[in-house]
Every structure is written in C-alpha cells, then in structure tokens.
Amino acid sequence: MPETAAPSQNSADTVVEKQVERPSSALDELINLIRRYDLWMTLAWSDTKLRYRRTVLGPFWVTITTGVLVLSVGLVYGKIFGSPSGMGAAGYMAYFATGIVLWSFISATLNEGCSVFIENSGLIKALPVPLLLHVLRMMARNIVLFAHNAVIVVLLWLFIQWPVGWSIALVLPGFLLIVLTLFGAILTLGVLTTRFRDIQQLVATLLQLLFLLTPILWPASSIRGTQAAFLVDFNPLYYLLEVVRGPVLGQAVEPRVWIAAVATTAVSLVVGMGIYGRFRHRVAYWL
Amino acid sequence: MTRLTLENISVEFPLYQQRAHSLKHALVRAAVGSSIGKAAGSNQLVVKALQTINLDLREGDRLALVGPNGSGKSTLLRVMAGIYHPTQGTLQCLGRRMPLFDIHSGFDDEATGFENIVLRGLMMGFTRAEMECRMEDIAAFSGLGDFLSLPVRTYSSGMMFRILFSISTSSSADIILMDEWIATGDKDFIASANKRLHDLVDESRILVFACHDFELLRKLCNRAILLERGTVKMAGSVDEVLESYVQAQTT
Numbered sequence: 001m002p003e004t005a006a007p008s009q010n011s012a013d014t015v016v017e018k019q020v021e022r023p024s025s026a027l028d029e030l031i032n033l034i035r036r037y038d039l040w041m042t043l044a045w046s047d048t049k050l051r052y053r054r055t056v057l058g059p060f061w062v063t064i065t066t067g068v069l070v071l072s073v074g075l076v077y078g079k080i081f082g083s084p085s086g087m088g089a090a091g092y093m094a095y096f097a098t099g100i101v102l103w104s105f106i107s108a109t110l111n112e113g114c115s116v117f118i119e120n121s122g123l124i125k126a127l128p129v130p131l132l133l134h135v136l137r138m139m140a141r142n143i144v145l146f147a148h149n150a151v152i153v154v155l156l157w158l159f160i161q162w163p164v165g166w167s168i169a170l171v172l173p174g175f176l177l178i179v180l181t182l183f184g185a186i187l188t189l190g191v192l193t194t195r196f197r198d199i200q201q202l203v204a205t206l207l208q209l210l211f212l213l214t215p216i217l218w219p220a221s222s223i224r225g226t227q228a229a230f231l232v233d234f235n236p237l238y239y240l241l242e243v244v245r246g247p248v249l250g251q252a253v254e255p256r257v258w259i260a261a262v263a264t265t266a267v268s269l270v271v272g273m274g275i276y277g278r279f280r281h282r283v284a285y286w287l
Numbered sequence: 288m289t290r291l292t293l294e295n296i297s298v299e300f301p302l303y304q305q306r307a308h309s310l311k312h313a314l315v316r317a318a319v320g321s322s323i324g325k326a327a328g329s330n331q332l333v334v335k336a337l338q339t340i341n342l343d344l345r346e347g348d349r350l351a352l353v354g355p356n357g358s359g360k361s362t363l364l365r366v367m368a369g370i371y372h373p374t375q376g377t378l379q380c381l382g383r384r385m386p387l388f389d390i391h392s393g394f395d396d397e398a399t400g401f402e403n404i405v406l407r408g409l410m411m412g413f414t415r416a417e418m419e420c421r422m423e424d425i426a427a428f429s430g431l432g433d434f435l436s437l438p439v440r441t442y443s444s445g446m447m448f449r450i451l452f453s454i455s456t457s458s459s460a461d462i463i464l465m466d467e468w469i470a471t472g473d474k475d476f477i478a479s480a481n482k483r484l485h486d487l488v489d490e491s492r493i494l495v496f497a498c499h500d501f502e503l504l505r506k507l508c509n510r511a512i513l514l515e516r517g518t519v520k521m522a523g524s525v526d527e528v529l530e531s532y533v534q535a536q537t538t
Binding site (some may be wrong): 038039042043046047050053054122123124125126127128129281284285286 | 300301365368369370371372384386388389390391392393395397398402405406409410411414415
C-alpha cells in the first residue's frame with residue numbers, strides 16, 4: 001500500500017515545476033533551486049563518493065597527482081623563472097601551485113559544463129527536473145574536487161611558509177567571482193553545445209591554448225612592459241586567477257584587477273542567464 | 288483542486304542535418320504516423336508531433352490516450368509532465384504530477400540499491416530525510432532484501448525493474464501520467480506490482496493513460512481521445528473512441 005501521505009507540499013512542488021497561470025522565469029528557477037541546496041549538494045557528494053569507490057587511493061589520488069605535478073614543474077621551471085622574476089624558486093613553486101589548482105578547477109568545470117545537459121539527457125527526458133539542477137550538481141562536484149587539490153597549496157605553505165597577511169580572507173570573495181563566472185559560462189556553453197555539438201571540442205582546444213597564454217606556468221611580471229603584455233592585460237582569466245592567487249601569496253591586488261574580475265563575472269552572468277532564459281525550453285528538443 | 292489544462296498545444300521537433308527531399312518526405316510520412324513538414328517561415332525540417340491540442344482535465348477525469356504508433360501519445364504525456372515545453376500554446380497544471388514512464392533514469396550503477404533509492408527520490412522531488420523515512424517501505428516492497436546493499440550493476444534486469452518500480456511508485460500523486468502499464472516481473476512481483484498500480488490510480492485525482500490494451504482502458508478510464516498524426520481525431524467515451532479507432536484501422 002503506497003503511503004497516502006504525500007510529501008510536504010513545499011519540497012516536491014518547488015522542484016517539480018508547477019506552472020500556475022504564469023510560467024516561472026529562469027531566475028525563479030534558479031532561486032528555487034538554490035533554496036533546495038540539500039538536493040544538489042547531496043547529489044554532488046554522492047557523485048564524489050562514488051567516484052572513489054573501487055579505487056585504491058581514493059580522494060588522495062587527486063591530491064598526490066597534483067602534488068607531483070607541482071613539485072616537478074616547480075623545481076624545473078623554478079630555475080628558469082625564479083631569478084628573473086625575483087620570486088625565487090620557492091616563490092615560483094607557490095605561484096605555480098596556486099595557479100594550477102585554480103586552473104584545473106576552471107578548465108574541468110568548463111569542459112564538463114559543455115556536455116552537462118547531454119550527459120543527463122536520459123533524466124531530462126524522463127522527469128521534469130529543472131535543468132539548472134544538473135549545472136549546480138556538476139559545479140558542486142567540481143568544487144569538492146578543487147578542495148582536494150587545494151590541500152596541496154596548504155601543504156606547500158606549511159613547508160615554505162611565505163608571508164600571508166589578513167588579506168587572505170579576500171580569497172573567499174575572489175573564489176566566489178570565479179564560481180559565478182563559471183556558472184554564467186556553463187549556462188552559455190551547455191545550452192549551445194546541446195545544439196551545436198562541436199562546441200565542446202572547440203572549448204577543449206581553446207582551454208589548452210589559454211593555459212599556455214595565461215600566467216600560470218610563467219609569472220605575469222615576466223612580460224610586463226613587453227609587446228606581449230596584452231596577454232595579461234586583456235585576459236579575463238588572468239584577473240579571475242589573480243583575485244585568488246594574490247591573497248593566497250600574500251600579495252596586494254590592485255583595484256583595477258578587482259574591477260576587471262567583477263566586470264568579467266557580470267558579463268558572464270548576464271550573457272549566461274540571457275541565453276539560458278531564452279533557450280532552456282529548447283534543450284529537451286535538442287537532446 | 289487538481290486540474291490540467293492544455294490550450295492550443297503544439298509541439299514541433301526540429302530535425303537537424305536533414306534535407307527536405309520530397310521522395311524521402313513522402314516515404315517517411317507513409318511509414319511514420321506523424322506529420323513531417325517545414326516549420327513555418329523557415330527551411331528547417333520538423334516533425335509536427337502535436338498540433339493544436341486542447342484539453343481540460345478536472346478531478347475525477349481518467350483519460351485514455353488511444354492511437355497508432357507515432358501519433359503523439361508519448362509526446363503528449365511528456366508535455367503534460369512538463370518535460371517538453373510546447374512550441375506553442377500554454378499548459379496550466381495544479382497538483383502534483385507523477386510521470387510513470389522511463390523509470391530507468393537517474394540511477395548510478397556503482398551505487399547500492401539503498402543509495403539509489405535516495406538518489407532517485409531526490410530527483411523525484413523529495414528530501415533526503417523523506418526518502419530515508421520511506422526506505423523501509425520501498426525496500427520491503429521490492430523484496431530484494433540484502434541485495435540492496437550491493438551496487439545495482441550486479442542486479443539482473445528483473446531485479447532492476449523491482450527496485451525502479453518500487454521507488455517510482457512509492458508515493459501517491461494528484462495527477463498520474465502513464466505510458467503503457469508498467470507492471471511486469473516474475474509471478475511473485477507482478478501480483479503486488481499490479482495491486483500497487485491499481486491503488487495509485489484509484490488514489491489519484493486525474494489519470495492520463497496511453498495504452499494499447501483495450502480491456503485495461505475500459506476498466507480504468509472514463510474518457511478517451513483518439514490521436515492521429517498529432518491531432519485529436521475524436522474525443523468521447525472510452526467505448527466510442529475505441530470503436531472508432533478499430534474502424535479506422537481496419538479501413
């Protein structure tokens with residue numbers, strides 16, 4: 001005998017879209033979904049747990065891989081970039097570690113973001129779950145992964161002990177800017193990739209290129225004042241990285257960097273919500 | 288007060304990478320029971336799955352969807368479920384909907400039966416706490432016992448069905464949308480599955496049921512519509528519509 005007591009009106013109805021008189025907007029969908037954080041956080045945590053089942057090292061696998069990368073690149077490239085930039089080998093390793101951990105988060109999220117709806121097509125066509133759920137779940141999952149990687153930076157600091165001031169607290173708003181920018185980007189890329197499947201490949205290639213053209217492997221200071229300075233000045237990824245990297249490394253971040261980062265976030269969100277709002281109902285037809 | 292209203296609902300599926308070759312047009316149109324044509328004002332080929340459907344369902348309505356394959360029954364159910372937003376027209380729905388088709392989605396192969404119960408329940412709109420409350424009932428109904436602690440990739444298809452069915456039917460709803468009668472399984476399970484589906488249907492306020500089993504339709508429904516190529520060819524009592532359908536098929 002199935003339970004006749006239906007679930008509390010609030011929980012089920014806010015997830016299953018209830019259209020009364022006026023269909024809810026994309027923004028309503030987002031707000032309702034954020035309130036149901038238990039839903040996508042539980043799913044993201046479950047995804048993470050399951051990812052490590054049947055592995056030997058579990059979550060440490062990720063941390064160890066990143067650690068090995070940081071050490072090898074840090075030691076080798078530290079010799080090339082350490083002195084000219086004035087950072088020293090240790091300073092370079094810290095610089096690279098922070099950059100690569102943030103970059104891994106950004107690139108993994110963007111790559112997965114392209115196929116976020118395609119990957120969930122079965123569910124999308126079976127239950128009226130709001131599409132944004134899949135986005136939030138995927139992002140939460142990648143943030144957990146980022147946290148695993150960030151341990152490397154903490155370990156490095158314990159070892160090198162570079163000076164860190166109270167500005168370390170700025171890491172949080174900085175990271176929030178990155179997360180919001182990624183959210184907007186996924187809305188755009190996820191919707192467009194569902195319609196034009198080769199966008200995913202384009203994004204993957206572009207990210208590989210951007211990795212080399214953004215100050216991660218090489219310090220930003222090394223091209224200041226040269227002809228190639230535009231790679232830093234006009235690179236939105238540089239600003240997003242810098243608002244977190246600066247505080248972590250105990251360096252002051254100029255206001256113009258913050259302004260550029262906030263502008264990037266704003267543009268990403270506006271474009272993303274615009275595209276999502278316009279095309280979200282078409283996504284099921286494109287799958 | 289439960290209600291489901293469809294006003295001028297049309298659904299067009301875009302076909303990409305298809306050229307409008309007229310011979311191909313004609314052949315495919317003959318083979319598939321839906322309309323294929325061009326979207327208004329563009330060169331794009333579309334499948335007009337539903338064309339100007341109007342329906343007003345109130346409490347107590349048990350609607351049978353009848354029609355040949357490809358006539359739009361499944362698409363209509365999915366529009367009612369909120370999965371496909373109609374290309375034109377409006378849908379108004381008051382009440383909790385339970386789509387009972389495609390029960391295989393939202394599952395993770397590596398997760399155990401218990402874990403999947405929670406995951407699927409979350410997708411259906413319940414909180415974790417609510418699913419944990421229902422866990423015992425669902426587990427007992429599925430009859431899978433200790434297997435629920437194993438990852439579902441170890442299950443046979445019959446066992447998969449048991450757990451999927453148990454979760455999907457674990458709560459009642461105001462509006463039930465069913466695409467074919469989904470109770471199958473071995474001798475033990477099919478009896479309890481049938482009973483549960485019947486209970487759910489009895490407790491619901493509105494039922495929309497697409498099926499090819501005439502006896503079942505006569506037993507469960509009190510209204511019917513005949514769909515053909517995405518339009519409502521006829522609406523009336525179940526007997527009238529079924530008769531008309533049979534006549535149309537034999538001529």
